[in-house]
Amino acid sequence: MFRKPNPSSGVPIYVQLKEQVRHAIETEALKAGDQLPGIRSLAETLVINPNTVIRVYRELEQEGVLEIRHGIGVFVISRRRSRSRAEEMRDAQHLVHEFVDTLKKQGLAEGEIRRLFEAELAGEIQRR
Amino acid sequence: MLFYKAWIETRVRFLAGLVAAAVVCIFYLEQHAWLVSMWAADLQNPHGYHMKWMPLGIHEYGWYLWHYLYDNYLQQVWALFAILFAFGGLIRERNGGTVLFSLGLPVSRRRWLFTRLSVALLESIGLSLFAVLVIAVGSAAIHETFSLSQVLLHTALMVAAGVFVIAFGNFCYTLFPGNYLSLILTLTLLGAPYLWLQTYMQHMRYLGRTPWIGYLDFAHTMAGPWQITWTTTPWMALLVAWTLTAFLLMATVAHGDRLDY
Amino acid sequence: MAAVIETIELKKNYGNHEAVRGLNLSVNAGSVCAFLGQNGAGKSSTIKMLLGMIHPTSGGGSIFGHRIDEERESLLIRQKVAFVAEDKRLYDYMSVGQIIHFTRSFFPKWNHALETQLLERFELPPERKIRQLSKGMRTKLALLLGFARGCELLILDEPTEGLDPVAIEDVLQIVVSLAAQGTTVFFSSHQIAEVEQVADHVLMIDHGQLVLNASMYEVQEEYRQIQAVFTDPVEERDLRLPGVERVKIEGHIASFVASRNVDSIVEHVRMLRAGNIDVLPISLKEIFLEKVRARS
Numbered sequence: 001m002f003r004k005p006n007p008s009s010g011v012p013i014y015v016q017l018k019e020q021v022r023h024a025i026e027t028e029a030l031k032a033g034d035q036l037p038g039i040r041s042l043a044e045t046l047v048i049n050p051n052t053v054i055r056v057y058r059e060l061e062q063e064g065v066l067e068i069r070h071g072i073g074v075f076v077i078s079r080r081r082s083r084s085r086a087e088e089m090r091d092a093q094h095l096v097h098e099f100v101d102t103l104k105k106q107g108l109a110e111g112e113i114r115r116l117f118e119a120e121l122a123g124e125i126q127r128r
Numbered sequence: 129m130l131f132y133k134a135w136i137e138t139r140v141r142f143l144a145g146l147v148a149a150a151v152v153c154i155f156y157l158e159q160h161a162w163l164v165s166m167w168a169a170d171l172q173n174p175h176g177y178h179m180k181w182m183p184l185g186i187h188e189y190g191w192y193l194w195h196y197l198y199d200n201y202l203q204q205v206w207a208l209f210a211i212l213f214a215f216g217g218l219i220r221e222r223n224g225g226t227v228l229f230s231l232g233l234p235v236s237r238r239r240w241l242f243t244r245l246s247v248a249l250l251e252s253i254g255l256s257l258f259a260v261l262v263i264a265v266g267s268a269a270i271h272e273t274f275s276l277s278q279v280l281l282h283t284a285l286m287v288a289a290g291v292f293v294i295a296f297g298n299f300c301y302t303l304f305p306g307n308y309l310s311l312i313l314t315l316t317l318l319g320a321p322y323l324w325l326q327t328y329m330q331h332m333r334y335l336g337r338t339p340w341i342g343y344l345d346f347a348h349t350m351a352g353p354w355q356i357t358w359t360t361t362p363w364m365a366l367l368v369a370w371t372l373t374a375f376l377l378m379a380t381v382a383h384g385d386r387l388d389y
Numbered sequence: 390m391a392a393v394i395e396t397i398e399l400k401k402n403y404g405n406h407e408a409v410r411g412l413n414l415s416v417n418a419g420s421v422c423a424f425l426g427q428n429g430a431g432k433s434s435t436i437k438m439l440l441g442m443i444h445p446t447s448g449g450g451s452i453f454g455h456r457i458d459e460e461r462e463s464l465l466i467r468q469k470v471a472f473v474a475e476d477k478r479l480y481d482y483m484s485v486g487q488i489i490h491f492t493r494s495f496f497p498k499w500n501h502a503l504e505t506q507l508l509e510r511f512e513l514p515p516e517r518k519i520r521q522l523s524k525g526m527r528t529k530l531a532l533l534l535g536f537a538r539g540c541e542l543l544i545l546d547e548p549t550e551g552l553d554p555v556a557i558e559d560v561l562q563i564v565v566s567l568a569a570q571g572t573t574v575f576f577s578s579h580q581i582a583e584v585e586q587v588a589d590h591v592l593m594i595d596h597g598q599l600v601l602n603a604s605m606y607e608v609q610e611e612y613r614q615i616q617a618v619f620t621d622p623v624e625e626r627d628l629r630l631p632g633v634e635r636v637k638i639e640g641h642i643a644s645f646v647a648s649r650n651v652d653s654i655v656e657h658v659r660m661l662r663a664g665n666i667d668v669l670p671i672s673l674k675e676i677f678l679e680k681v682r683a684r685s
Contacts, residue, residue, distance in 0.1 A: 007585040010672060012609045040569040047562045049421055050569045051589045055606070115667065122613075122668050129494045136482055225478035229531070231442045232472035233495050236464050385460065389442040 001029055002037075004046050013048055017056045025065065025076055026085050033078035036066065130235065134247035138213055142251045145209035149259045152205050156196040157266035160189075184354075189272045193263065194354040198282040202259055203350055209255055210290055211297030211314055213248035217241060218384070219305040227389050237384050241298075245377075248294050249287075256283045281356040285366075289350040292369045293318070295376040302380055322347055343368040393418045393542055393573045394439065396450035396457075401434050401443065401597075408434045410597040411448065416575050416590070421568045423588035424577040425677055431597040432577040433475060436546055440472055452542065468496075471538040475546040475577075477531035481520035485513050485530060489537075498539030507533045510559060524551055529560075536563055543567065545576035549583060561587050581674045591673065593680055600680045603648075613651050614671040616644040617663040627661060630654055634679060646671060646679050 001024060005016040024030040036042070039057070043050040057074050060066040067075045103113050167186050170176035184191045197203070218240055221227035230240065260279055267274050300314040325345045332339055342348070342365070349365040394416040401409040409431045416422045426432045437443040439452060441463035453469055455462035479488055485508075493499045508515065511529040519527065528551055535543060543564075549557040557580075565587055568574055578584055584591065591608060593601035603612075619641050628636045628643060632650040636643055647654050651668065658666055 005586075007582040008672075008674075010670075012670065013585065014609070040566075043569055044562055044566050047558060047565055047586060049565065049587050049589045049605070052605075115665075119666070119668055122670065129491050133480065133483075133491065224481075225476045226480055228437075228442060228472075228474035228476060229479060229534075232440060232467060232470075232474065233492070234464055234468040235495070236460065386444070388444060389437070 002042065002046060005048060014052050014056050014059075017046070017048070017052065018060060021056065021060055022065065030076050032076055034076045036074040036076070038073065130239070130243040131247055134216070134244050137216055138247065138251060141209065141212050142254070145205075145212070145251070145255045146258050148205050148209065149202065149255055150262050152201050153197060153259055153262040154266055156201065157263070157270055160192060160270055160272065164192075188354075189267075190275055190278055191354045193274060193279065194282060194351070197259070197263070198286060199351040199354075203286060203347065206252065206256060206259070206286060207290060207293050207318075207350075208315075210248065210252040210294050211311070211318075213251045214245065214294045214297035215301045215307060215310060217244045217298070217302070218389070219302050219387075222389060223305065231389055238381055241381065241384055245294065245298060248298070249291065252290065252294060253287055256287055259283070278356060282352060285352045285356065285361070286350045289346055289362075289366055289369045292346055292373045292376070295373045295380070299376050299380045299383075302383055391418050392416065394450070394452050394575060396435075396439070396448065398448035399435065399438060399445055399450055400447045401431075401438060402446045407597055409438070409445075412594070412597070412599055414592055414599060414602065416573060416592075418573050419568070419571055420590045421564065421574045421588050422576075422590040422592060423584040424575065424592050424594065425579075425581070425584060425601075426577070426594035427681060430594045432594055433546060435594070436472075436544060436577065439544065440467065440470070469540055470542045470544055471535040471540040472544045473531050473535035473546065473548060475550070477528045479519050479527065479531060479534075481518065484516055484518050485522075486515035488519065488530070488534065489515075492534045492538070496538045496540070500537045500539045504533065504537040507536065507563070511556070525553065525556065528552055529556060532560060532563075536567065541572060543572060543574045543576070545574070547578060548576055549578070549580060557583070581672075581677060585673050593677060595681050601676065607649075608673060608676065609670065611647075611649050611651065612671050612676060613647050613668050614644065614675065615647055615651075615654065615658070615669075616642065616667045617658045617661075618642050618665045619661065619663050621662065623661060628658070630657055646676065 002017070002020050005013040005020075007013060009016070021030070021036070030036070036057070037045070039050050039053045043053050046053075057066055057068060061068050061074075065077060067077050069075060100113060104110075108116075164186050167182045171178060171182055171186070181191070181195070185195070218227055218230060218237065221230055231237075260276075260283055263274070263279060264276070296318060297310075297314050300317065301310045304310050304313055321344075325341065326347055329342050329345045329348060332342065345365075346369060349362050349369055352362055353360045392415040394414070396412050396414050399409055399412040400407070412431075412435060414435075424432055424435075434443060438445050439450060439457050441457060441460070445458055450457045452466045455465045457463060457466065480491075483491065489504065489508075493504075507513075507529075511526070511533060513522075513526060513530055513533070519530070522530065532545075532548060535545065545564075548564075549560050552560065561583060564574055564576075568587075576588075585605070589605050591601060591603055591605060592599060622641055623638065623643055625636045625638055628645065630650070630653075632647050632654060634646040634648060636645040643658075655666060655668060
């Protein structure tokens with residue numbers, strides 16, 4: 001289910017893995033309540049440091065995506081969402097469309113808008 | 129396992145040594161009858177060579193064995209191979225690229241050294257005992273009886289004093305690793321004084337004097353008197369040889385400990 | 390977390406050449422620590438000093454609490470450490486089986502299951518003489534002899550050198566597997582991609598000195614490359630702040646690497662009236678090149 005992350009892609013390995021987990025949940029490859037591979041087993045399969053796996057699981061737990069049950073394993077959160085992921089994405093897309101429109105009307109070029117978003121997101125990662 | 133490794137690394141040399149020892153022994157056993165008749169003829173001939181030892185040579189087979197083998201050629205062959213057996217060890221592995229593997233094992237440098245030296249000693253003893261076997265079989269073949277105890281005593285004396293040669297060979301190799309260079313160097317360092325001392329001491333003995341430097345005449349010590357008894361065994365010379373061997377070993381250990389690989 | 394390897398002002402001079410200059414490093418238990426550096430930077434000398442093959446000129450260190458510069462303690466260290474040297478030559482007169490048997494005899498905690506597994510995985514024929522093995526197979530055998538010792542610490546000098554990609558991945562997987570079981574791994578490498586894949590701590594050495602000592606987390610979280618465009622030209626000294634590495638100025642544009650305090654640095658840069666500030670993550674390779682270029 002998980003592909004080996006590419007260490008030379010410029011994107012840190014843990015970020016790639018987090019994305020893969022999110023993607024798996026979105027596409028329902030991992031359903032609510034499903035158990036994820038054990039830390040050691042996933043590390044060995046993907047040939048990455050076990051601490052990286054631990055970090056991914058922990059951060060996703062903080063983000064409310066996974067649930068770590070000590071002594072048992074790591075599971076996809078099974079609390080019923082009021083809305084599905086697909087619905088959330090649709091709402092977010094609409095927000096982004098409106099916001100980008102507003103910025104364009106203020107006179108910003110596309111390149112500038114993109115850089116602002118990137119800087120903001122890089123800042124996000126920093127601040128956590 | 130360390131002994132096994134040292135054995136594999138030297139077993140070809142060991143076999144070569146056995147062959148060389150056998151060749152030397154067989155040659156002189158073969159020559160015995162001819163030489164004895166030649167000496168007898170010389171003694172009867174008023175114009176022939178008359179040497180002090182000829183009657184001994186003719187009548188005492190034990191003397192003959194001692195003179196040609198333990199006082200000369202077998203001793204030299206043994207010493208040469210004892211030195212060769214002592215060549216090797218960690219320093220050699222440095223050239224072969226395996227020294228870091230060996231040093232990475234939980235084995236101290238001293239243990240490596242002593243294993244190597246022990247195997248060299250065992251092989252030297254094996255070589256000398258093989259010579260005894262050849263002498264025994266060969267003597268039977270030429271229908272001469274000999275004193276096994278004397279031959280064994282000479283063997284023991286040769287090895288006992290010869291440990292110096294092993295230690296010296298190993299020490300030279302540690303300082304100058306590389307088979308042929310070390311061999312030539314060791315032979316020169318050992319051979320030159322040996323020859324000089326031997327000549328000098330023979331002259332001194334002829335004059336009836338025994339200066340202290342005689343204790344360093346290792347060839348003489350290794351040969352001993354042709355008939356070894358408790359009192360004629362060169363105990364002092366042996367002690368000197370062992371003390372010098374101990375110093376050599378300490379120097380080898382100290383040098384080995386200090387080396388950077 | 391206990392330090393498994395520790396050095397204090399470790400120095401090594403070869404004549405006039407200072408190969409290792411006052412190295413202070415520490416490796417924690419259970420970590421996979423990578424040791425990066427150019428050829429001749431002092432990596433192998435450091436490793437050899439740790440294992441007692443070279444004597445330090447001054448300074449010292451310890452592994453599992455045992456001193457590295459003392460003969461008897463060094464022996465205790467080597468009972469608990471599996472070392473695979475950069476030169477992977479082995480006794481070529483022995484066969485694969487014989488050298489395994491030989492090495493095994495020194496390690497009571499030998500991992501027989503792993504030995505069998507690796508023999509199969511690396512396709513090493515037990516009766517083949519080592520002199521008949523290809524270089525790649527010899528490397529794999531040398532690694533097998535290290536991995537199977539059952540030691541709590543692995544010290545590997547360029548473990549994947551000369552191996553094909555499949556074998557490299559195999560070796561990294563074994564490293565990860567052993568690390569997951571609690572083995573500490575200290576390895577030197579040129580392959581930065583490998584390091585980013587499996588290491589959780591990075592040490593960089595250049596001209597005998599430690600220029601980086603950080604966890605992968607710090608490298609990913611705190612190291613940033615920053616590029617700022619200013620309205621008025623700025624000088625290098627305006628940007629000399631704690632955490633700022635070498636600054637490159639091209640007219641109105643200043644670019645540099647920040648190793649920490651990124652927020653306060655960005656604040657400062659803003660106060661210098663920067664028009665645009667880009668804060669981006671930086672790969673380990675870029676950090677390495679920066680660190681090494683800065684000093685040459």
